[in-house]
Amino acid sequence: MNREYHLPELTNFIDGACSAPTINRGQYLCDANTGEPLQERRNSDDTQVSTALEAADRVHREGIWEAIPAGERATLLENIAEELGSEEYAETISTADSLTSGAVIRTTRKMANILPLVFRGAAAYLRQGHLDRKVPGPCGAVEYLRRPWGPALLIAPWNGPTAIASHKVASALAAGAPCILKPSEFTPHSAIMMARAAQRAGLPDGVFQLVLGDRSVGGKMVEDPRIKAVSFTGGLAGGRAIARACADDFIPTQLELGGNNQLVVLEDADLDKAATGIVYGLTNLNGQWCRALGRLLVHESVKHALLDKVLSLLSGFRLGHSLDESSDMGPLVHRGHFEQILTDIERLQSHGGQLLSSTPLPDLRGNFVAPTLVDGCRPDDTREEIFGPVAAVHSFRDDSEALALANGTDLGLAGYVYSENIERAFAFARRMRTGGVKINGYSLLSIGEGTPRSAWGLSGLGEEGHAQSIEFFTGAQVIGVSPQDPLGGR
Structure with missing residues (x-):
């Protein structure tokens, strides 16, 4: 069915291994140009979802990824970038995105070519020492650290799937957070290629995982207490559902929704x-x-x-x-x-x-x-x-x-x-x-180095950007020697 275009097989990447989600009989990914079926859609089952959550939780509890020094994490991100920079990846991703989303090949090719730069940018942020700083204190230097909240769930949309998903993944990994990516069921192929690159780059098992499926799969993971941060790009209804699910436990949410x-x-x-x-x-x-x-x-x-x-x-x-x-x-x-x-x-x-x-x-x-x-x-x-x-x-x-x-x-x-x-x-x-x-201009690109993409009103919650997205997956920790005030406040 996909022989003509050589689309990647629809596979999960869970705890270091590939696995096939369940086929949704009678439901297809279709060529947006002709309506012809390309592949049967797939949905991860409860066991696959549970295994992914357990792996992410284990990686976080044992500090497997967070404990790796920032410079070494940066090297692994650069390895992913090197893998994604090959012609094989760029051509596969741009063709698949173009067929399934309908965006013209000239645009999807640009996004595929930007993909390695996203991971290199996250690596550069780590090498610049932004997550581990020292500031002056009354009794000597004070450590100002940013540490990951824990396992992060990343939900990417079908429009611009490569650019949006890669930004979320690179940011979470740079922050030291094990992450699970749930791409749109309509445009999953670039995510599959990113998982392949992560595996070849040598990331430890369970650090980056891919779980395919529809909104019901995302819903199960959003509601799981092992998820400690959620980054979602999509529609207003989905954003509201995620905000409600995360509200009781104050789970940090990053929501980019719509815009009129x-x-x-x-x-x-x-x-x-x-x-x-x-x-x-x-x-x-x-x-x-x-x-x-x-x-x-x-x-x-x-x-x-x-x-x-x-x-x-x-x-x-x-x-x-x-x-x-x-x-x-x-x-x-x-x-x-x-x-x-x-x-x-x-x-x-x-x-x-x-x-x-x-x-x-x-x-x-x-x-x-x-x-x-x-x-x-x-x-x-x-x-x-x-x-x-x-x-x-x-x-x-x-x-x-x-x-x-x-x-x-x-x-x-x-x-x-x-x-x-x-x-x-x-x-x-x-x-x-x-x-x-x-x-006096209309562009996909940001107009200011280091500036965020911010959402006001019903367009979402929080800010996205090079530094802002990495920091979203972290909390601040300040450690230093303190003076001792006298009892009674005298």
């Missing part, structure tokens, strides 16, 4: 630059990413000129097979998500929305939706995220009205402002209630 992201075009913006940003926000990863464009807010005086430019760009966009090097955008991940996006479009139409789209659909049977702007709805009807290549359009008369629109949702992940007056753009951006704002 606002792009604001002020009247003095460079419209060509803004149009390029809008198209990128609609089409990158096929609109299936948490920082994709959700609502376009444009000054009424430039609205029609801007929309004309956007539709002109979209008319030349090539929507096609995700493995085709000439495709600019591919299909949505699976049929259920495709049908949900169509339902969302119909809902906006029922509220008076007019569809603006100019990209031709390909002659393929996959989950293709043309990038679409929806104009004419009331702002109250566009407050919810649509996780696809669809964004609402609203116009405003002045900055005050624009700001009210920009802060008019309960989500706060990312924002974008276009204006030729940089001082004005910064002033506007500072008043947006969102984790980050990019000015």
Whole structure:
């Protein structure tokens, strides 16, 4: 079934050994471009889940990974990076991600090539001594240590599976935490390749484990008391369920959820630059990413000129097979998500929305939706995220009205402002209630070295970033000689 594309077999990696999860009869991983089955989906059984939890707990209790000096842990992370840097890994991961998520091969190839850098970056953090420092104290040097909470559960989504999962894994391992990765059942292959690399790199058994399955498998592990930290990227419903499960025992949770992201075009913006940003926000990863464009807010005086430019760009966009090097955008991940996006479009139409789209659909049977702007709805009807290549359009008369629109949702992940007056753009951006704002540009990349990706409101909890994610898996421990105050406080 997978012979043509040579997809990795769907296997767990538990306590140093590979094992096959149970086949879900009649359920398939499908080619997002054609709908054709690729592999039968698999779910880990209770015994496999229990074995993984026992192994992670043993590694933590015995200090097997935590006790390894930071420099030696860094070497093992670099060994993983070296393994992942081979052409075999990059080609397998990029092809599998492209077929299953629908992201075009040019994008998945970039993510596969970044993969080794993620592990090297975590290793560099260790070599710089951030987890073991000394600070001045009243009676000599004080040790300021960061130590792992314990076994960490990492739950990765189907969009950007390679970049997101690798960041979680590298961060947890750098922190000294044994970790269990549960990737999305729709895009598990890059996780399987990471497990293979970890095994070949020589990590001790039980330090990094892979458990395949659907949300029921993740739910069992989230609720297990041996899990001491949870990092989750996914939808709001899943984030709420995890937060509830972790609340009673105060288990640290890192949640990156959705974002109905606002792009604001002020009247003095460079419209060509803004149009390029809008198209990128609609089409990158096929609109299936948490920082994709959700609502376009444009000054009424430039609205029609801007929309004309956007539709002109979209008319030349090539929507096609995700493995085709000439495709600019591919299909949505699976049929259920495709049908949900169509339902969302119909809902906006029922509220008076007019569809603006100019990209031709390909002659393929996959989950293709043309990038679409929806104009004419009331702002109250566009407050919810649509996780696809669809964004609402609203116009405003002045900055005050624009700001009210920009802060008019309960989500706060990312924002974008276009204006030729940089001082004005910064002033506007500072008043947006969102984790980050990019000015005059739209990019997957961070805009500041060492800066976090923060989630406000219903977009999640906590911060992610190079240092921030490693530190999330740790607690602070301060040890030093103290002066003795006199009894009675005299």
